[in-house]
Amino acid sequence: MTKIKAVRAKVWNWIGPTVPPQKNFCTNATDLICERGDAMSSFRFHQWLTCEVETNDGAVGIGNAALAPTVVKKAIDDWYACMVIGEDPFDCAHIWEKMYRRSHAWGRKGVGMTAISAIDIAIWDLMGKLVGKPVFKLLGGRTKDRIPVYYSKLYSGPIDAMQTEAEAAMAAGYQAFKSRFGFGPRDGMAGMRENLKRVEAVREVIGYDRDLMLEAYMGWNLDYTRRMIPKLEKYEPRWLEEPVIADDLDGYAELNRGPIPIAGGEHEFSLLGCSQLLRSKAVSVLQYDTNRVGGITAAQKINAVAEAHQIPVVPHAGQMHNYHLTMASLNCPISEYFPVFDVEVGNELFYYIFEGDPEADGGWLQLDDSLPGLGIEISDRHLDKFEIFE
Numbered sequence: 466m467t468k469i470k471a472v473r474a475k476v477w478n479w480i481g482p483t484v485p486p487q488k489n490f491c492t493n494a495t496d497l498i499c500e501r502g503d504a505m506s507s508f509r510f511h512q513w514l515t516c517e518v519e520t521n522d523g524a525v526g527i528g529n530a531a532l533a534p535t536v537v538k539k540a541i542d543d544w545y546a547c548m549v550i551g552e553d554p555f556d557c558a559h560i561w562e563k564m565y566r567r568s569h570a571w572g573r574k575g576v577g578m579t580a581i582s583a584i585d586i587a588i589w590d591l592m593g594k595l596v597g598k599p600v601f602k603l604l605g606g607r608t609k610d611r612i613p614v615y616y617s618k619l620y621s622g623p624i625d626a627m628q629t630e631a632e633a634a635m636a637a638g639y640q641a642f643k644s645r646f647g648f649g650p651r652d653g654m655a656g657m658r659e660n661l662k663r664v665e666a667v668r669e670v671i672g673y674d675r676d677l678m679l680e681a682y683m684g685w686n687l688d689y690t691r692r693m694i695p696k697l698e699k700y701e702p703r704w705l706e707e708p709v710i711a712d713d714l715d716g717y718a719e720l721n722r723g724p725i726p727i728a729g730g731e732h733e734f735s736l737l738g739c740s741q742l743l744r745s746k747a748v749s750v751l752q753y754d755t756n757r758v759g760g761i762t763a764a765q766k767i768n769a770v771a772e773a774h775q776i777p778v779v780p781h782a783g784q785m786h787n788y789h790l791t792m793a794s795l796n797c798p799i800s801e802y803f804p805v806f807d808v809e810v811g812n813e814l815f816y817y818i819f820e821g822d823p824e825a826d827g828g829w830l831q832l833d834d835s836l837p838g839l840g841i842e843i844s845d846r847h848l849d850k851f852e853i854f855e
């Protein structure tokens with residue numbers, strides 16, 4: 466019988482060049498506190514975690530996560546690895562429940578669930594490799610010929626630079642775009658006008674036949690969002706993303722009764738957490754990230770629940786674990802896509818760690834029917850730009 470013999474968590478600390486971000490490039494949850502020093506630091510992350518699960522016959526599955534990698538590594542090493550070793554990877558639902566229930570007192574959200582996610586993704590990659598099928602084929606197969614993606618960047622900055630970026634993305638064939646707000650409650654009415662000018666400027670470039678998503682990354686509060694929504698309505702956003710902090714479920718539900726669909730969920734965890742969002746009608750678009758929410762085992766269940774609520778799922782982050790789930794569900798209409806770019810915020814790091822992530826072509830991407838597992842391997846091309854903690 467195939468048995469798991471090792472679980473290896475590694476932290477990849479980027480020491481290569483970074484593009485210094487500009488001031489007010491994206492609002493974030495720390496904007497509302499009195500920060501001394503770099504107020505944008507909680508938004509940037511230059512570390513990633515890989516989790517390899519190896520069987521007694523030498524097959525290796527790879528998962529990854531990006532939240533608090535050094536702490537997640539510790540949770541895997543000290544807590545979860547021993548629960549997984551000796552198990553048959555095809556008992557993934559049992560392994561998941563074991564990890565979830567044995568760490569329930571502290572692990573059901575945040576670091577614990579992120580560690581569970583990384584291990585679970587590795588186990589699904591492993592199952593695909595062991596049966597010689599891509600993961601999406603194990604989840605139900607193709608529901609689309611290819612996956613439409615939206616261009617996710619357009620950080621708040623000088624208006625002409627944002628317009629130039631939008632023009633280039635449009636020329637590359639994208640039909641949907643997400644831009645970030647740079648100003649929030651402490652910037653007052655003047656900041657509101659700065660935000661609106663940038664939305665208008667992007668609309669000016671992309672017109673009204675293409676989708677525009679707007680992202681606040683928890684950097685607003687309820688009062689500010691209530692005041693912004695009427696001003697944003699005329700720009701016809703497809704959604705407004707994470708206007709308030711993830712815990713403000715009632716705030717989400719109130720805003721989601723308004724004229725602009727509210728998107729969120731990238732900071733929610735587990736089937737029951739996402740189910741609560743859906744039952745509360747807190748979001749019109751659910752955006753779990755497989756590498757936070759509980760891995761593919763949990764995400765597959767969440768997809769089914771969201772489908773029953775008729776709420777589309779558009780996972781956070783353009784990464785393979787999310788693409789495979791999106792390919793296999795009709796209820797996942799589009800994927801987020803981070804364009805390949807020099808390392809700035811940190812969203813781009815996985816391109817430097819893995820080989821095999823698909824690049825968008827004309828606003829679409831494709832998964833390979835013949836590549837077993839998730840279709841990515843750890844790369845050795847950029848090893849000189851990382852410190853690796855094993």
Ligand SMILES: [Mg+2]
Pocket residue numbers: 680682706707731781
């Ligand atoms: Mg987001």
